Amino acid sequence: MSTDSQLRLVWVYPDLLSTYGDRGNLLILAHRAGLRGLPVASVEVRSDQALPVDGDIYLLGGGEDGPQSLASQRLLADGGLHRAVDRGAVVFAVCAGYQLLGNSFYAKGTECRGLELLDLTSDRGPSRAVGELAGDIDSRLGLPRLTGFENHGGRTHLGPEVYPLARVTTGIGNDGQTEGAWRGKILGTYSHGPALARNPALADLLLRWATGSMLPPVDDAWPDALRKERLSAVAS
Ligand code: GLN
Helix, strand or coil: CCCCCCEEEEEECCCCCCCCCCHHHHHHHHHHHHHCCCCEEEEEECCCCCCCCCCCEEEECCCCHHHHHHHHHHHHHHCHHHHHHHCCCEEEEECHHHHHCCCEEEECCEEEECCCCCCEEEEEEEEEEEEEEEEEECHHHCCCCEEEEEEEEEEEEECCCCEEEEEEEECCCCCCCEEEEEECCEEEECCECCHHHHCHHHHHHHHHHHHCCCCCCCCCHHHHHHHHHHHHHHHC
């Protein structure tokens, strides 16, 4: 965490990367930090602005193909996200934001260069993956089942340098088998919804990575009820 002990949340390019309620991820992180008495500063950085490098958690959302390739070009030119990662920042990326962290992805039929922060590539699938997404998360992360909503045309193939975030039980995720990826303090997922409203334990993992400390438990009756409802909807 930064020296002034405020948790700095950086929402990357909301003008390009913010579909299906992804802004909720920023709100949930700020809310859950606040419940633990952690002071938070949220910064929204448009794609025509320089990315601050002193953030603690960087959030990238989903986007259609055009905005996605523009976002990738601008992030590569800016270089700030790489510098932030080098200083140990946490990155949480959804769908288009997740794909562009990889080595390459397809947008509008063209192969685009990614940021090479995660060892993965994305290409196009036979059909669009739309609907509920659920999976059993990598046990090393100690999280309950992932639940979310996916809507993407791409399929993602993981290289040896990353771990799958989850094994898919409902939906497609990366390729029908695995969903999302993580390495170090960078984590990507196809789960919209927004992901952190539906997976508050995932929000707490990001907060733990950013602060380097355990967090006291909070009353999760409401998000637990939402999770139960969504997970039972896919089980039936
Ligand atoms: N454009 C990407 C795809 O279709 C990402 C879509 C999204 O972010 N929802 O695969």
